[in-house]
Amino acid sequence: MSPQHNPSKRPLTLRDVSEAAGVSEMTVSRVLRNRGDVSDATRLKVTKAAKMLGYVPNKIAGALASQRVNLVAVIIPSMSNMVFPEVMTSISEVLDETPLQPVIGVTNYLPEKEESVLFEMLSWRPSGVIIAGLEHTAAARAMMQNADVPIVEIMDLDGDPIDAIVGVSQRRAGREMAEAIIEQGYRKIGFMGTNMPLDHRARKRFEGFTEALAKAGIEIADQEFYSGGSALVKGREMTEAILKRSPDLDFLYFSNDMIGAGGLLYCLANGIDVPGQVGLAGFNGVELLDGLPKQLATMDAERHQIGRIAAQIIAARANGEEVEARIELTPKLQFGDTLKR
Amino acid sequence: MSPQHNPSKRPLTLRDVSEAAGVSEMTVSRVLRNRGDVSDATRLKVTKAAKMLGYVPNKIAGALASQRVNLVAVIIPSMSNMVFPEVMTSISEVLDETPLQPVIGVTNYLPEKEESVLFEMLSWRPSGVIIAGLEHTAAARAMMQNADVPIVEIMDLDGDPIDAIVGVSQRRAGREMAEAIIEQGYRKIGFMGTNMPLDHRARKRFEGFTEALAKAGIEIADQEFYSGGSALVKGREMTEAILKRSPDLDFLYFSNDMIGAGGLLYCLANGIDVPGQVGLAGFNGVELLDGLPKQLATMDAERHQIGRIAAQIIAARANGEEVEARIELTPKLQFGDTLKR
């Protein structure tokens, strides 16, 4: 009873199944959705007929009729930064236990792209939206406010959420890193980051960082920015450049772990004593760091938790449950081997 | 004229816009889709009204009525392996130039999960399917055959495609790597890979590899497998284990670059002469390798090309164009610094 190749080109509908099974379309619909009372005998007839024909229900029609859609829009800036696929993985894990299904949209960090992706996704009337960050165009905000579905903004916590929010305070993360660095006695601090004015999270971390330094009467001694290319290579190159230019730096703060790892590898290869001569720290707590010769100091951005909780909020709301709308997670500082004297 | 917060909870429909603009629903539909002749005056009235109300069209209804869906199902085994997000990125790049939009499904390398994800996606009647690999359950194959949309199987090339196929021959990739290794004079060869019987591409590479070795009268001298955890760490650990157990190995072939990088770092840290004492090679050509102290030999799996071409095939077919159905790409061997004597 393997599915037959549909001979007429006409796509199969409930009617085809119902005729094959000798029952009404409604009964087939009930069987296929496991809803309502159907006798075992008819249930069997119907499943048999459906399988034999190779019937695949049309969710478009179903969604229109029932006003229910099991899709959750997930909007992220990029797939090249492992952070976002990781968040996605956690979201998927949670939604796998529910009838909901994630649909991913990528914005490339462009607000207008975000707006158009959002518009596109909302036009499928999803059961919820998970979106990275708090900065959106006015139109995007308005769309989300009017959409009448749960909206969860993730990753960041510094700003006004539209609805629910799950993340870490990026400012605080930058601040705490600065405080730890100062506490360890480092004073001549260099910063390396991405050249992306639209990466608001990186920007806020930097602001928190400099703010805390300022409170201790310290200023960034030198800085370096990059864009594009392999982050590991860029980290290497920037570290070389900054140390040649400012040999008296005693600490390098990298805005992400990949460039931090590049910096670490550069120092190790060039006999620079880490953390004696120069201390190093990154951000994110990516798994990769575990495999490096030395453990880079970093701060875990809690992205698995974030994905998990965001998905749970959507799932709960989809069931009509009320849930707390603001979840602040605490980024955990890991000193590793590169941040101590 | 910023969008008003919809006062009645009832979601907006074309009718609301049409009433606000004083025209028929059909005219609004025409304006919003840029189809058919509409006078500039009415066009303006309509866009104004739509914007004012904050109207978001309902694609579900639209898709049902027009029998057209702009979604492309993309089914991949995992998001944790950077290879797949990279393919996704290329697919997105191409589809961004079209009205089509990718929808991602993740199978976790499980055939049954693949089947259910596929079923779910097909029930949204996408305009095409891009799916990793050639191994599917019978039911999954049947569904794709009956779906009457373009299907592109990607990454692999060794097997019978359902429709179109874009990829590299994994067997050949393994074979060519083996031949290069032998050519360089290595003879005592160790293999390290994942413990995943369902990763068919890794399996085929391994088969091609051993086959070519056999042709030269060589057998794998020792092997090691891992599952889960940080690939970089595992590469390190496995390398240590295999070299302790079989100190006479003169080459280590890793089934992916991450464990290869771990192996490389281990060797460097332990003063093992690479490639003098031991040669190393991985697979995939991941960007990360560029940042390591030594360039690991690898073979580029052409995943950006694969994503791009797969998306182009779908886009062309969606326009009714005929396109070649079998694209074989050639994995390029990169000797790097770890495969020569």
Place this chain on the structure above:
DNA sequence: ATAATTCGTGTTAGCGGTAACATAGTTGAA
């Protein structure tokens, strides 16, 4: 035994759009 439930199935009327055709005005060529 008879009414009140429950069970299993069918019927009807949309869901919110769009294809296809219909219909006035307008324009322009014969």
Place this chain on the structure above:
DNA sequence: TTCAACTATGTTACCGCTAACACGAATTAT
């Protein structure tokens, strides 16, 4: 002038499914 051809808009009939209700048969309660 007269009618074919076009322009701008409207009307109608679905797309494939499900909510809501209807209804006879079977079961249970009284």
